[in-house]
Amino acid sequence: MASSKSTSNRMLYAGGGLLLVLFVAGGLGWQLGWFGGGERGLSVEAEQAERRTITQVVTAFGRAQPEVEVEISPDVPGEIVELPVQEGDVVEQGDLLARLEAEDYRASVERAQAGVSEAKATLAQRRADSVQARRTYDRQKELYEKEVVPASDFEEAESTYEQAVAQLEAARFRVESTQADLQDAREQLQKTRIYAPMAGTITRLEVEEGERVVGTQQRAGTEMMRVSRLGQMELEVDVNESDVVNVASRDSATIEFDAHPDRSFQGAVTEIANSARIQNEGSQNEVTNFPVTIRVLNNPNTGLTSGEQGAIARPEVPPTGGGSPVLRPGMSGAVDIYTETAEDAVAVPIQAVTVRDFAEARSGAPADTAGQDGEAAEDLRRVVFVAEGDSARMVEVNTGVADDTYMEIKAGLEGGETVITGPYSAISRNLEPGMKIRTGEEGGQSGETIAMTQ
Incomplete structure (x- = not known):
């Protein structure tokens, strides 16, 4: 009796396992088009090529600094016996900053x-x-x-x-x-008497009364303080060598500071360095950047320029006007530099543009096959895939400027074509001219990303 019951259990488990295998195989076969309606095609996403205005943007990061900032160092050594200023004081040209013994x-x-x-x-x-x-x-x-x-x-x-x-x-x-x-x-x-060389604000004070300082005639002198004109601020940002060629003087920019997340500032490019700033030189992590200076427009620190608060200010004395600066030296910010704009341009999503090797397509050989001279014979061109009915057509294109989302198509498309935009694996590797496709709506996914199958 027990033997008969054990045999029945084994048959039940085996039948269940067989059904599970058949179910998985059936689902896979349906997705791959082995049965259930024949070849269904590669599931893709598509979007129509439209005319729009595209502005190319270069993003960089830097810190705020005054356009004019003077380091104050003594010309002679000595002990500081009088220091009538404090950090944050507004001074006029000729005001006494310090006196030495x-x-x-x-x-x-x-x-x-x-x-x-x-x-x-x-x-x-x-x-x-x-x-x-x-x-x-x-x-x-x-x-x-x-x-x-x-x-x-x-x-x-x-x-x-x-x-x-x-x-x-x-x-x-x-x-x-x-x-x-x-x-x-x-x-x-x-x-021994040190006076303000210009009107501005004491933005850094490095010494105290009673300290001894070294004059610049002997060596690099002691930096005592800095006088800055906070009425005009700028940022110095590092722009990658591949992007700096697109930046030109007077290009407009939008600046966002971490200290003011709900506010943006307008800027303009005023200076582009001719010499690079290289980090990790000689290593695999070498980075080549060019310093670019962005002026902050419309003076966000209005009310803090010289003469509007009088001479030396004191915390215990209420100021006559102005207030705390909106931008302070050292504040970090992100800059979007608008380098070039294409109006009424045929545009497609960036991910729709890929690169294919036309030499490989002609010869049928792998792309890395070397020629007789030992060098790889490649013919790389930019292409997009256009959905025509239930098949894909490869179109060679010439591209122009691009923003974060769209890329300009200068030649190859007229606008209105349905361009395949995903998935990435299909566009970059698997799609071929004439291949059967089905869009997201046909597959019942309503434009959602569908896993690539073939």
Whole structure:
């Protein structure tokens, strides 16, 4: 009895497994067109080629910076004894920014003044010596001509006079030298006071009162602060070498900053670098970019230009106008540069355009087959596939500009054709001219992406 029941269970399991295999095979055969209506064709998506305006966009990223920014470094070393500004202060040209300890420089001025006085006294003495030597020379010359004194006395007087003249000339040069030293000492003293070279905002303050700073005459001086004109901002972005050829001066741009996600700013290209900025040079990750400068238009920081808030501002003193800057140096942003626009152009989705090797199609050989010279004989051209009834036709096209979605077709299509847009695997590899196809509507998918089968 138990043996009969076990045999029945095994037959039941075997029958169930067989039904499952037949069900899977049937579904696969239906999809592949082995039965159930004959050849159904390759399931594809399609869209009509239409005329539209296409604007080519180059996207890049960078950081905001003032168009004019001056680094303030001292010309002379010393200790900061006065620092009347703070970061964020608005200053006018000529405002005092810092003062260095000046005692040593005052002493240098006094020494230089003493040196000038000494040189002038020496000059007066040499002038008197010259006059005396001249008189002696004249007397000896007169006596020598009357043959009263020997020639040696006359020659000695002449030599003494020439030496006196030379010493007088040297004394004059010494006075000029000491006067130059005095002027230099006075300039060094004046450089202990650092003034604003232009009107702007203190956007960076690197020092505190009491610190010692190094002057630029000895080495690269200590950067004390930066004065920037926040009324006009710009971005410096890195544009890839393949895109920079499409960018031109004065191209318009749209800028979005991370700090202002709900607001966009208009910009314009003002400068394109001629030299590349190369990262990871010599490695497999080498990247070549060109710096491009984008000016932010319409001054988003209106009210922060010089003169509108007065001179040096203080947090404890309410400002008379303006407010916090909308854009601050260092803010990161994304830029879309509009490089070229094609109006009323025949356009197709970007994914509809692919590249096929016409040499392979002619010869029937694989694309990587080498010729007699050892080089691969390829004839790569851009094509689209047009749906005509239930079959696909390959059309060679010439393309133009492209945006994020559509590409311009300059030649090959007139507009109105039904262009196959997917799936990607079918367009890039599997579709062939004359191949049977069925669109999404025919397959009951209403335009949704259908898995490629053949």
